[in-house]
Amino acid sequence: MSAPRTPLSPTPRSTPKRLKERARSDRAELDAVLDAGLVCHLGVLFDGAPVVLPTVYGRDGDTLYLHGSTGAGNLRAALRGPVSVAVTLVDGVVYARSAMNFSMNYRSAVVHGRPVEVTDPARRLDALRVIIEHSAPGAWDRVRRPDKKELAATIVLALDLTEASVKVRSGDPGDDAADIATGGIWAGVLPLRQIWDAPITSADLEPGIPVPQDVSERPEPGRLPVRR
Amino acid sequence: MSAPRTPLSPTPRSTPKRLKERARSDRAELDAVLDAGLVCHLGVLFDGAPVVLPTVYGRDGDTLYLHGSTGAGNLRAALRGPVSVAVTLVDGVVYARSAMNFSMNYRSAVVHGRPVEVTDPARRLDALRVIIEHSAPGAWDRVRRPDKKELAATIVLALDLTEASVKVRSGDPGDDAADIATGGIWAGVLPLRQIWDAPITSADLEPGIPVPQDVSERPEPGRLPVRR
Numbered sequence: 001m002s003a004p005r006t007p008l009s010p011t012p013r014s015t016p017k018r019l020k021e022r023a024r025s026d027r028a029e030l031d032a033v034l035d036a037g038l039v040c041h042l043g044v045l046f047d048g049a050p051v052v053l054p055t056v057y058g059r060d061g062d063t064l065y066l067h068g069s070t071g072a073g074n075l076r077a078a079l080r081g082p083v084s085v086a087v088t089l090v091d092g093v094v095y096a097r098s099a100m101n102f103s104m105n106y107r108s109a110v111v112h113g114r115p116v117e118v119t120d121p122a123r124r125l126d127a128l129r130v131i132i133e134h135s136a137p138g139a140w141d142r143v144r145r146p147d148k149k150e151l152a153a154t155i156v157l158a159l160d161l162t163e164a165s166v167k168v169r170s171g172d173p174g175d176d177a178a179d180i181a182t183g184g185i186w187a188g189v190l191p192l193r194q195i196w197d198a199p200i201t202s203a204d205l206e207p208g209i210p211v212p213q214d215v216s217e218r219p220e221p222g223r224l225p226v227r228r
Numbered sequence: 229m230s231a232p233r234t235p236l237s238p239t240p241r242s243t244p245k246r247l248k249e250r251a252r253s254d255r256a257e258l259d260a261v262l263d264a265g266l267v268c269h270l271g272v273l274f275d276g277a278p279v280v281l282p283t284v285y286g287r288d289g290d291t292l293y294l295h296g297s298t299g300a301g302n303l304r305a306a307l308r309g310p311v312s313v314a315v316t317l318v319d320g321v322v323y324a325r326s327a328m329n330f331s332m333n334y335r336s337a338v339v340h341g342r343p344v345e346v347t348d349p350a351r352r353l354d355a356l357r358v359i360i361e362h363s364a365p366g367a368w369d370r371v372r373r374p375d376k377k378e379l380a381a382t383i384v385l386a387l388d389l390t391e392a393s394v395k396v397r398s399g400d401p402g403d404d405a406a407d408i409a410t411g412g413i414w415a416g417v418l419p420l421r422q423i424w425d426a427p428i429t430s431a432d433l434e435p436g437i438p439v440p441q442d443v444s445e446r447p448e449p450g451r452l453p454v455r456r
Binding site: 038039042044045050051053054056081082083085086088090099104106110112128129139140143145146154172173175183184189190191192195196197201203205209212218 | 266269270318327360371372408414428432449
């Protein structure tokens with residue numbers, strides 16, 4: 001987290017064309033959305049067509065890390081061409097007075113770029129730590145680390161965060177003045193939130209292993225997690 | 229919902245290459261994931277690069293509907309080339325005994341194809357109804373319908389659901405036998421769920437309008453909604 005920060009440098013591709021008031025060219029906001037998300041949607045080119053797939057990720061400073069099996073076609077495709085990665089948190093449904101003003105409250109980050117494969121063994125292991133810790137903060141120090149065979153079957157990609165955009169919508173519906181004046185129709189927001197249910201211990205776990213505190217007391221998802 | 233159903237017809241692009249046991253070539257399962265999601269991630273080609281953006285959608289029978297402003301670059305791009313649409317529901321974090329067996333429990337649908345623009349006025353209005361009702365079931369009959377000007381500024385796309393895949397992961401971690409034998413590390417699932425918080429009435433709403441029942445008693449998201 002000590003790496004120098006580059007400001008968001010919007011290009012035509014990463015500058016939202018519509019609803020510019022929802023775009024926030026602020027690096028801290030980008031980090032907050034990426035850190036609050038659990039999965040991203042990775043778009044790659046496959047035979048000239050876009051293919052979008054959900055996958056886990058992690059962020060360290062100015063780098064987004066992705067990983068997968070060496071046999072996974074989408075990661076091989078990600079190395080051959082440009083990619084787009086979106087992380088979206090839906091915060092509520094916006095009920096308007098008119099159909100066309102319905103919307104979502106959300107936080108959305110989209111990163112564009114060309115990922116590179118991480119091959120240096122130490123950086124590779126650290127990238128895997130970053131990804132696992134993003135999915136399960138506090139778990140890395142407890143679990144068995146990747147062995148030689150697992151590492152050989154894993155591809156790790158690094159994507160620079162320099163070309164990215166953030167969009168945030170929050171608050172009340174934006175109804176037309178005429179509809180507000182007409183009145184008679186409820187308008188507002190139905191907030192949406194993610195929660196953890198109680199942990200479910202694996203059926204094959206031996207007795208006597210308590211649920212770790214980082215699991216049982218994991219902070220609510222979708223908020224800014226505490227990062228080391 | 230009375231249109232004939234086509235079975236999922238996996239092509240090389242829509243057949244998951246890895247972890248085939250997670251793929252379910254079942255049309256009902258595809259519908260269930262699409263109906264339970266709130267937003268999709270639409271991947272389009274933009275200057276030869278994939279661009280992934282979150283957007284709302286709706287399903288009617290064998291058709292996925294998308295809409296947006298006529299000025300939105302991603303919808304114009306969607307009409308020029310193939311697209312990929314992903315809907316993902318994350319159901320939990322899978323804590324394993326080893327780093328590389330960490331995973332997510334999830335339901336994921338990915339649709340590929342070439343969308344067509346919906347131009348017939350009646351079908352267009354019905355598609356907008358389907359999209360609004362997906363975001364806010366029960367709201368369409370209450371709110372002001374799109375007027376001529378709004379319709380002229382809106383593009384509606386229809387994407388056939390014939391080329392699609394569904395992946396579902398649920399249940400315990402899949403740890404290696406050796407790690408299970410070694411023991412000593414907690415393994416299990418931390419389930420994740422979406423909930424609605426209490427509705428927030430818009431600050432500009434006149435007094436005396438109660439929160440509609442379809443808002444105050446909206447069923448928990450992420451489950452299969454009741455469709456009319």
